[in-house]
Amino acid sequence: MIRRPPTIVCYICGREYGTKSIAIHEPQCLKKWHNENNLLPKQLRRPEPIKPQITTISAKGFYDLEALNEAAWTSAQSQLVPCHICGRTFLPDRLIVHQRSCKPKVAK
Ligand SMILES: [Zn+2]
Ligand SMILES: [Zn+2]
Incomplete structure (x- = not known):
């Protein structure tokens, strides 16, 4: 029986990491997040x-990884910023690129 090693979803960027690499990744990711956030125009800046925090522990004594990952994923999704023109959501740096080419639909 092959078991997939458990992965943890980064609550900042939404990517999956191994249980060891997440500990290294998280502080770096948060730092990067702060750098990016500071570069954003004021109206696009997001709260940290x-x-x-998941407090439920499964019967086997492990943290409920699935619930934790789901919460992390939701947290990462809330970092996306909607385009005020078309309503699609983007990472802020993507949004800036996107909005250069996003034109409001001309009502006919
Ligand atoms: Zn991350
Ligand atoms: Zn758009």
């Missing part, structure tokens, strides 16, 4: 992502 909050690390989800």
